[in-house]
């Protein structure tokens with residue numbers, strides 16, 4: 001009898017760990033657990049995902065570059081950029097002349113991103129920082145994107161609010177929302193399609209459009225209510241804010257510093273580390 005109880009307990013534990021670590025990718029174990037799992041898997045991430053470059057261009061790079069085609073030099077923020085999937089497809093579009101800031105909390109994912117985008121290094125900046133507190137003033141970007149990541153954040157609503165805050169009025173907003181059978185294992189981290197659209201309208205975004213994209217994700221585009229001309233790229237000093245005191249940052253040697261002497265190093269691989 002005792003061995004049956006033991007076997008049932010062991011099976012329950014295995015099932016629980018499978019849910020927490022594989023299906024939910026650490027989402028309910030806290031931000032550190034999520035980032036640790038991505039740090040561990042960064043080297044094999046692209047192989048596991050197996051993105052089809054043609055598909056990426058057709059559904060991601062081309063439509064986004066077309067949506068930004070009126071701007072000579074648009075500035076894009078890619079929240080939870082991972083291994084730079086968005087940058088790789090966007091910079092291959094012949095019509096795209098803009099710049100991109102890729103933000104992620106996993107240093108190892110960012111290191112892969114740096115390597116994968118060497119060809120466009122002068123047009124991309126990678127920042128290590130939490131998506132829940134974006135280190136930029138309001139209305140900084142012409143487009144803000146977050147792909148396949150909101151469900152792993154402790155507070156997806158907070159990330160959505162931050163994304164809209166740093167997007168200029170009239171700017172392009174693009175996210176994914178987890179759907180399908182796996183979404184059932186992520187309660188509180190995914191949105192029902194109608195609820196998602198209502199939430200985005202309230203932020204306030206308009207022209208909200210949900211597209212069936214992959215088995216596991218909807219792709220949702222929108223525009224921030226209001227109108228303002230393109231902002232384009234400016235020096236990093238003009239757009240960075242200290243995540244600890246919100247003051248502007250100045251570059252001093254290999255670091256950015258604010259007037260309260262909070263310092264954020266640029267590491268040897270060129271990543272601006274705002275987590276220290």
Ligand SMILES: C[S@@+](CC[C@H](N)C(=O)[O-])C[C@H]1O[C@@H](n2cnc3c(N)ncnc32)[C@H](O)[C@@H]1O
Nearest residue numbers: 038080081082085104105106130131147148149
């Ligand atoms: C499934 S990957 C998606 C990466 C990329 N957007 C893509 O589509 O390939 C999720 C990413 O979210 C990042 N991430 C998770 N929680 C984060 C947080 N709180 N702040 C910033 N990045 C986070 C992870 O490090 C990981 O790179």
